Amino acid sequence: xxxxxxxxxxxxxxxxxxxxxxxxxxxxxxxxxxxxxxxxxxxxxxxxxxxxxxxxxxxxxxxxxxxxxxxxxxxxxxxxxxxxxxxxxxxxxxxxxxxxxxxxxxxxxxxxxxxxxxxxxxxxxxxxxxxxxxxxxxxxxxxxxxxxxxxxxxxxxxxxxxxxxxxxxxxxxxxxxxxxxxxxxxxxxxxxxxxxxxxxxxxxxxxxxxxxxxxxxxxxxxxxxxxxxxxxxxxxxxxxxxxxxxxxxxxxxxxxxxxxxxxxxxxxxxxxxxxxxxxxxxxxxxxxxxxxxxxxxxxxxxxxxxxxxxxxxxxxxxxxxxxxxxxxxxxxxxxxxxxxxxxxxxxxxxxxxxxxxxxxxxxxxxxxxxxxxxxxxxxxxxxxxxxxxxxxxxxxxxxxxxxxxxxxxxxxxxxxxxxxxxxxxxxxxxxxxxxxxxxxxxxxxxxxxxxxxxxxxxxxxxxxxxxxxxxxxxxxxxxxxxxxxxxxxxxxxxxxxxxxxxxxxxxxxxxxxxxxxxxxxxxx
Numbered sequence: 001x002x003x004x005x006x007x008x009x010x011x012x013x014x015x016x017x018x019x020x021x022x023x024x025x026x027x028x029x030x031x032x033x034x035x036x037x038x039x040x041x042x043x044x045x046x047x048x049x050x051x052x053x054x055x056x057x058x059x060x061x062x063x064x065x066x067x068x069x070x071x072x073x074x075x076x077x078x079x080x081x082x083x084x085x086x087x088x089x090x091x092x093x094x095x096x097x098x099x100x101x102x103x104x105x106x107x108x109x110x111x112x113x114x115x116x117x118x119x120x121x122x123x124x125x126x127x128x129x130x131x132x133x134x135x136x137x138x139x140x141x142x143x144x145x146x147x148x149x150x151x152x153x154x155x156x157x158x159x160x161x162x163x164x165x166x167x168x169x170x171x172x173x174x175x176x177x178x179x180x181x182x183x184x185x186x187x188x189x190x191x192x193x194x195x196x197x198x199x200x201x202x203x204x205x206x207x208x209x210x211x212x213x214x215x216x217x218x219x220x221x222x223x224x225x226x227x228x229x230x231x232x233x234x235x236x237x238x239x240x241x242x243x244x245x246x247x248x249x250x251x252x253x254x255x256x257x258x259x260x261x262x263x264x265x266x267x268x269x270x271x272x273x274x275x276x277x278x279x280x281x282x283x284x285x286x287x288x289x290x291x292x293x294x295x296x297x298x299x300x301x302x303x304x305x306x307x308x309x310x311x312x313x314x315x316x317x318x319x320x321x322x323x324x325x326x327x328x329x330x331x332x333x334x335x336x337x338x339x340x341x342x343x344x345x346x347x348x349x350x351x352x353x354x355x356x357x358x359x360x361x362x363x364x365x366x367x368x369x370x371x372x373x374x375x376x377x378x379x380x381x382x383x384x385x386x387x388x389x390x391x392x393x394x395x396x397x398x399x400x401x402x403x404x405x406x407x408x409x410x411x412x413x414x415x416x417x418x419x420x421x422x423x424x425x426x427x428x429x430x431x432x433x434x435x436x437x438x439x440x441x442x443x444x445x446x447x448x449x450x451x452x453x454x455x456x457x458x459x460x461x462x463x464x465x466x467x468x469x470x471x472x473x474x475x476x477x478x479x480x481x482x483x484x485x486x487x488x489x490x491x492x493x494x495x496x497x498x499x500x501x502x503x504x505x506x507x508x509x510x511x512x513x514x515x516x517x518x519x520x521x522x523x524x
Contacts, residue, residue, distance in 0.1 A: 329373025356380025357390025
């Protein structure tokens with residue numbers, strides 16, 4: 001770490017961030033449509049989870065998952081250490097396939113925390129993972145963007161920075177995410193350094209680490225320690241990291257390698273089978289749930305072999321496919337049923353849960369994108385999801401990060417945040433004084449209660465047009481995509497970076513320069 005102390009690194013960023021970028025200028029911009037409102041804390045749900053499986057159904061899925069683990073097994077490919085650890089833990093290792101005695105994985109997971117804090121460099125942006133908390137993070141992974149000029153093209157580091165900035169400014173996005181798009185203008189073996197730096201420099205919300213190689217995970221840890229300090233990172237969680245199973249029933253050396261790095265340093269792993277039902281799992285909901293549970297049990301429990309108490313999430317990415325073309329489909333009923341069921345299974349294991357987002361297969365932010373995304377994000381909230389990846393910006397089945405779609409989605413996330421508050425039963429909310437004042441046959445527009453509450457009574461969309469047809473016509477007949485485009489441009493124009501201690505910034509840049517100089521460029 002630099003000569004800046006750990007205490008100063010964490011608290012100093014928080015002090016200045018409150019004064020810069022969220023002050024009077026930001027409030028003025030918000031009132032004039034030039035910028036967002038104040039950042040909202042992570043959601044603390046006051047509504048019940050929606051459940052689709054009864055006790056008999058849950059026990060059936062769990063019993064079938066145990067059969068997979070014991071009789072069929074899960075492969076841990078090309079990682080001798082992983083196989084030795086499993087053998088020492090009592091598993092039956094045959095080649096690269098691990099067979100698990102009944103109950104072994106569940107016993108190991110008893111040391112995994114059910115709740116933990118995901119620390120941001122600004123403590124006011126810390127997020128809680130687990131329990132009744134829900135945290136929204138942006139789209140993750142697309143190589144393409146649909147930009148503000150209407151072009152579909154490969155993403156650049158400038159796009160990456162822009163999406164980090166938008167996530168920082170979006171009130172109901174609680175994390176700047178991870179690979180918000182893939183900046184192909186930087187060599188493959190070096191781009192992760194610029195990506196992690198962008199999260200630290202252009203946002204003060206919690207961020208995700210690189211998982212594309214173990215050494216890139218090590219770089220993430222090293223950069224996090226520059227910001228937070230060695231001891232803080234080793235004893236607290238400052239990154240969430242996406243570890244996908246290579247479904248069906250395989251963990252490859254890249255994912256296992258990254259998992260080992262993060263778990264050893266007490267950083268959270270999101271164990272997520274990547275499922276396109278009919279291709280990577282059976283076509284049925286029950287069969288898919290069974291496979292998901294088996295894969296998560298194997299991968300999540302492995303984190304505890306690396307370090308007892310390391311945080312881990314039960315994750316799933318579930319979609320269906322068109323049985324005519326093989327293309328992935330989103331917003332359909334079956335993946336929703338999978339996610340609802342997986343959420344129940346995660347709660348029974350005592351693990352935080354990840355699923356969902358604002359998923360769609362549409363090529364542009366049109367009606368198809370809207371209804372598929374709405375179907376997915378509503379399910380995500382009602383399932384009781386703790387960490388939501390792809391909450392804003394996802395387009396074209398995850399191939400594209402869209403500026404306009406990001407703005408539309410973050411508006412919907414604000415509605416989800418309001419929905420999660422549930423029903424207010426306070427004396428003010430009961431509104432008996434208003435009902436007495438108005439009486440039969442009148443209206444509430446001018447009563448004292450309405451006047452006192454109208455500013456906060458209903459969610460206000462920054463994008464929806466609820467004016468008359470004539471007013472809409474006079475203002476140019478703009479569709480929501482056009483309004484989203486204008487809002488994104490305005491936000492980026494008004495963006496103000498959160499404070500970052502110059503000594504920390506210099507130390508990060510120095511680390512990046514040395515790491516880049518240590519290796520030749522590689523584009524594969």
